[in-house]
Amino acid sequence: MNPSALIALSGIVFLVLFSLSLFLFIVVRRLVTDWQKDRFEKSYRRIENDILQAISLGQADVSSRIAARHKHHLSVLTRVLLDYGDLLTGEGRTQLQIIFDRTIRNRCLKSLNSRRTIRRLQNARLFVIFFSRQDKEVLLRLLQDKPIIKLAVLTALSRIPSPEMMNFLFQAFEQDPGSASRIYFNIMFSLGTRVESLLREYLRKPLPIEKVGLLVELAGAIPVRSVWEEIVRLASHPEKEIRIKVARALGNLLIPETAESLIALASDQAWEVQTQALKSLGKLKNPQTVEILVKALFSPHWYVRYSAAQALAEIGETGLHRLKEVAAQEEDRYARDMSVMILNELVQFPGAS
Amino acid sequence: MIEMLSAALRTINIVILTYFFLVNGFYILFNLLSLHGLFHYRHLTTYIRFKEIFRLPLVKPISIIAPAYNEENTIIESTRSLLSLEYPNFEVIVVNDGSKDRTLEKLIRFFHLEKTKRVFRKIVDHQPVRGIYASPLYPRLVVVDKVNGKKADALNAGLNISRFPLFCAVDSDSLLEKDALLKMVRPFLEEPEKTVAAGGIIRLSNGCAIKNGQLVRVGMPGNTLARFQIIEYLRAFLGGRTGLSKLNSLLIISGAFGLFRKDVVLQCGGYRKGTVGEDMDLVIRLRRHLHEMKKPYAIRFIPDPICWTEAPESLRLLARQRNRWHRGLVDCLLYNSKMLFNPRYGVTGFVAMPFYFFFEMLGPIIEVLGYLMFAACLFFNLVDFPFALLFFLVAVIMGILLSLISLLLQEFSSHRYPRLKDILIITLFSFFENIVYRQWLAVVRVRAFYDFFRGKTEWGAMERKGFAITR
Numbered sequence A: 001m002n003p004s005a006l007i008a009l010s011g012i013v014f015l016v017l018f019s020l021s022l023f024l025f026i027v028v029r030r031l032v033t034d035w036q037k038d039r040f041e042k043s044y045r046r047i048e049n050d051i052l053q054a055i056s057l058g059q060a061d062v063s064s065r066i067a068a069r070h071k072h073h074l075s076v077l078t079r080v081l082l083d084y085g086d087l088l089t090g091e092g093r094t095q096l097q098i099i100f101d102r103t104i105r106n107r108c109l110k111s112l113n114s115r116r117t118i119r120r121l122q123n124a125r126l127f128v129i130f131f132s133r134q135d136k137e138v139l140l141r142l143l144q145d146k147p148i149i150k151l152a153v154l155t156a157l158s159r160i161p162s163p164e165m166m167n168f169l170f171q172a173f174e175q176d177p178g179s180a181s182r183i184y185f186n187i188m189f190s191l192g193t194r195v196e197s198l199l200r201e202y203l204r205k206p207l208p209i210e211k212v213g214l215l216v217e218l219a220g221a222i223p224v225r226s227v228w229e230e231i232v233r234l235a236s237h238p239e240k241e242i243r244i245k246v247a248r249a250l251g252n253l254l255i256p257e258t259a260e261s262l263i264a265l266a267s268d269q270a271w272e273v274q275t276q277a278l279k280s281l282g283k284l285k286n287p288q289t290v291e292i293l294v295k296a297l298f299s300p301h302w303y304v305r306y307s308a309a310q311a312l313a314e315i316g317e318t319g320l321h322r323l324k325e326v327a328a329q330e331e332d333r334y335a336r337d338m339s340v341m342i343l344n345e346l347v348q349f350p351g352a353s
Numbered sequence B: 001m002i003e004m005l006s007a008a009l010r011t012i013n014i015v016i017l018t019y020f021f022l023v024n025g026f027y028i029l030f031n032l033l034s035l036h037g038l039f040h041y042r043h044l045t046t047y048i049r050f051k052e053i054f055r056l057p058l059v060k061p062i063s064i065i066a067p068a069y070n071e072e073n074t075i076i077e078s079t080r081s082l083l084s085l086e087y088p089n090f091e092v093i094v095v096n097d098g099s100k101d102r103t104l105e106k107l108i109r110f111f112h113l114e115k116t117k118r119v120f121r122k123i124v125d126h127q128p129v130r131g132i133y134a135s136p137l138y139p140r141l142v143v144v145d146k147v148n149g150k151k152a153d154a155l156n157a158g159l160n161i162s163r164f165p166l167f168c169a170v171d172s173d174s175l176l177e178k179d180a181l182l183k184m185v186r187p188f189l190e191e192p193e194k195t196v197a198a199g200g201i202i203r204l205s206n207g208c209a210i211k212n213g214q215l216v217r218v219g220m221p222g223n224t225l226a227r228f229q230i231i232e233y234l235r236a237f238l239g240g241r242t243g244l245s246k247l248n249s250l251l252i253i254s255g256a257f258g259l260f261r262k263d264v265v266l267q268c269g270g271y272r273k274g275t276v277g278e279d280m281d282l283v284i285r286l287r288r289h290l291h292e293m294k295k296p297y298a299i300r301f302i303p304d305p306i307c308w309t310e311a312p313e314s315l316r317l318l319a320r321q322r323n324r325w326h327r328g329l330v331d332c333l334l335y336n337s338k339m340l341f342n343p344r345y346g347v348t349g350f351v352a353m354p355f356y357f358f359f360e361m362l363g364p365i366i367e368v369l370g371y372l373m374f375a376a377c378l379f380f381n382l383v384d385f386p387f388a389l390l391f392f393l394v395a396v397i398m399g400i401l402l403s404l405i406s407l408l409l410q411e412f413s414s415h416r417y418p419r420l421k422d423i424l425i426i427t428l429f430s431f432f433e434n435i436v437y438r439q440w441l442a443v444v445r446v447r448a449f450y451d452f453f454r455g456k457t458e459w460g461a462m463e464r465k466g467f468a469i470t471r
Helices: A003-057 A060-069 A074-087 A091-103 A105-111 A117-129 A133-142 A147-157 A163-175 A181-203 A209-221 A225-236 A240-253 A256-266 A271-284 A287-296 A302-315 A317-328 A333-348 B002-047 B050-054 B075-083 B103-111 B150-161 B180-184 B186-190 B224-246 B262-267 B278-292 B315-335 B343-361 B363-379 B385-413 B420-453
Strands: B062-068 B090-097 B114-116 B129-134 B141-146 B166-170 B174-176 B195-204 B209-211 B214-217 B257-261 B298-309
Touching: A003 A060, A003 A074, A003 A091, A003 B385, A003 B420, A060 A091, A074 A091, A074 A117, A091 A105, A105 A117, A117 A133, A117 A147, A133 A147, A133 A163, A147 A163, A147 A181, A163 A181, A181 A209, A181 A225, A181 B186, A209 A225, A209 A240, A225 A240, A225 A256, A240 A256, A240 A271, A256 A271, A256 A287, A271 A287, A271 A302, A287 A302, A287 A317, A302 A317, A302 A333, A317 A333, A333 B114, B002 B224, B002 B298, B002 B343, B002 B363, B002 B385, B062 B075, B062 B150, B075 B090, B075 B103, B075 B174, B090 B103, B090 B150, B103 B141, B129 B150, B141 B150, B150 B166, B150 B262, B150 B278, B166 B262, B180 B186, B180 B195, B180 B257, B180 B298, B186 B195, B186 B298, B195 B224, B195 B278, B224 B298, B224 B315, B224 B385, B224 B420, B257 B262, B257 B278, B262 B278, B278 B298, B278 B315, B278 B343, B315 B343, B315 B420, B343 B363, B363 B420, B385 B420
Parallel strands: B062 B090, B062 B166, B090 B141, B195 B298
Antiparallel strands: B114 B129, B129 B141, B166 B257, B174 B298, B195 B257, B209 B214
């Protein structure tokens, strides 16, 4: 046999063996994972029953006994604690804390120092849920960790709306140099109006534009009506993105005193700002703004016309009356068509608007 | 004379052998990268509850654009599937591209559609719109009826009519999983300024059961051709695209399921008309545009959001589909050939374009040339039979190995085929795939070159059986 054929033959033998072992690996892995899943579910149900019993009895000694009983099933116990730790507050949580402290706590803290990202990740969420004050340093260290771990920690933080945790959150937001700002937004949003005082404080701080924009959006999205003065102050911000966000947020806050700022934004040089301001004016339902909206219906920008027409429809009778007038005129067909479309949608498809 | 011929044949054989090892080397590299990418993604989704984050208000609304041409058998189920997606704010725009069957009629009757006087901006050009319909019962749904202008034209019409900053292009014969949009939007949340497009996995719905526009049972199709295609899709999406995405070299986001930033797509002029590979063309032009503008960008492939689509089950239809795909590939690569080995286009010019050009586009030619060489050697009695046989076996086993790696990736990622029997079937078919099917496909794709240079731009009708509906 020539050398090239010999090489090819060796290649075949290698490939056949490799393929066979890969196939066997897939099959065996599937069998093992199915079996493990089944076993995990059985253990989960058993531990879950015990934990529910501990929560309903609310006695520390029962919780300690349960912790001792399940201290050898740490992976299942971790999952149950994660699931219930997310859901519970008050006395029920105290019992979970006891079980955590007696079983997983030490291992969890140790794993947070692991070199392996995945191990740190697995334990970060659990750690934050059952966080106690003496571990403050560890928490701060985790917030400086890789983005994926920081994300897990932040997500877990949103579950614990204590003032201290919220302070951590805002501090981390301020110090974060990366692109994770939007994740902070989502977490702060889930905390609702509890962030009011911190939000006011941080809106007054000289933060980078992206962060200011997110805080403005946050105020509008929750909404936190009491910070309207801080928002209005940003209406003349040189950055277009900030003005867009201010216009949008004011539409959600619905404070009558903000109408003047919105009217000014409705004649902003950027059409995107105008669009948002017009939408917000519509939400305010202030009949005195009708003429401004009608004027905007004749704008050369499609979105400005669209928002103006929608806002007029939203204002009610006066707005609709003017919308019909524009729909009947022939001088500007773009304004007419837009008015006809919105009126038509209102009649035909009330759900769509 | 014979000696010269023999030397020439030997040289060609060496070229083909080198090519074989290079292409398989690349595929193995992509599979390894995919394995790494899938592990990372799995851990990310296990320990972080994205669903909670995504339901919050910063998530941008999405316009789903579904062009439809003669889709009367699947249009109702697929539209219902799109309307039942879990996402905070979206609209579904079905564009009836001048269907000759009852597609529009069925839509109007089932969804109680009424003609509207909706106005829109014509930013990108398309064939005239005959009517825009909406339904008082389904406020998210908009149906556009327009003169036939092919898929790219229909997508452009949808782009003009859409109202949201992100748009998702889907095929109207496809079904999206309920949380597909939530998963797909992740990169747009993480890197909102950078991410311009994201693609998900396409899987075959043949053999699966559908209820209320949702896939309720994953099954293995009985049809042999569909089984071969299951393996191909696994290899292409899990083994290929995940790996290419890791190298930031993804040039295709399937037209059946892709999410894009509308402003950037409009800057590129929307979909290019006259091409049958509009999905690939758009991604290449996006890359080209963003490189030329020197803007940092990301085009991501997410291995989890799944779109189910019906695969052709007859040789005639499959040949038509593959011919169209290959014509599209040739067209897109030649149209953007200035990017090839051009340092201005970074990794796209030096990795993605050469890979697609030399391995994906020219691959079938080299393969068929190899078979012809074998025939020529046989004719001139120059065949080294033991070596030829061994080489053939290496090729077959390599094919099986790549399929098995994709299967392994599937096991690591989503575990969609629940029965052990399915794994056995896939393995068995990955063997038979290499015997006749592969050679036939190579010939079909070579034929596509002929059709392309002859100027053929037809799509060729796909006859849909419709989804297997469970009541």
